[in-house]
Amino acid sequence: MKYLPAIEIGPDNQPARASIIWLHGLGASGDDFASLVPELKQMLGIASNNIRFIFPNAAEIPVTINGGVSMPAWYDILDMPTQIQAGESAERKINQRQLISSANDIQHLIDREIERGIKSDQILILGFSQGGAVAYHAALTYPQPLAGLAGLSTYFPILTAPNEFSPSKNNQSIDIQIYHGTLDGVVDQSLGLKAQHDLTTLGYQTQYQDYPMEHQVCYEQIQDIAQWILAKLN
Secondary structure, three states: OOOOOEEEEOOOOOOOOEEEEEEOOOOOOOHHHHOOHHHHHHHHHHHHHHEEEEEEOOOEEEEHHHOOEEEEOOOOEEEOOOOOOOOOOOOOEEOHHHHHHHHHHHHHHHHHHHHOOOOHHHEEEEEEOHHHHHHHHHHHOOOOOOOEEEEEOOOOOOOOOOOOOOOOHHHOOOOEEEEEEOOOOOOOHHHHHHHHHHHHHOOOOEEEEEEOOOOOOOHHHHHHHHHHHHHHOO
C-alpha cells in the first residue's frame, strides 16, 4: 500500500495509544498544523504523551480557480462565487471524484494506524478548509467507529453522483465539532452553518463554535480543540 506522505510527531519513548490525523487547506502543507503541536502539547499536558500526530500532504494538482496553476490540493475547485450577495449561495463547484479519492487516501492512513495498534475509537480526524471537506467524507464513511471529527473553516459538499456518499452506521453518533471565523472571506461562515444544517438533517449531532477571525486559526480555538481532544482521547 502506498500512503500519502505525512509529517508524524509521535510520543517520546513510549508507544502511541491514540492518533490525530489533521488535514491542511488548499495550497498549504502538513507543516501548517504540525507547527501547533508544541503549543497543543502544553495545553494537553501529560495526555499528549500517548498521542501520535499525523499531518498528511496533498499532491500538487492543477486548480482551475487559480488559473490552472499546480499546488497542493485535495481536489480541484472548478468554480466559486467571488462576491456573495444576501440570499445567494457560497457553494463551490468541485471535482467530486478527486474528493472521494482523497477521502480514500485518508482512510488508508486510518487503516494504518489501526494496524499499528491504535483502536479506531482512539483516532480523531480534523481538517481545515478544503481538507475539512475531505475529513468529513473520510470519517463519516469509515466502517469502524472513530473518536471524533472536526471541521475547521470548511464546508460539507453534498455529492451529486449516486453512491458516492455512503455513511457508516458505526459513525452515525460520532462527535462532530465545527469551528468557523465570523470574518472568513475565503470560506464564508454561511457554509459552516450550512454544514451544520446538512449534517443535522442527516441525523448527526454537531457542535458549532465561531470566533472573531478570518480564514485562520486563533488561540481561543486551539484551546477549545485541546479541551475536545482531552475529552475524546482517554
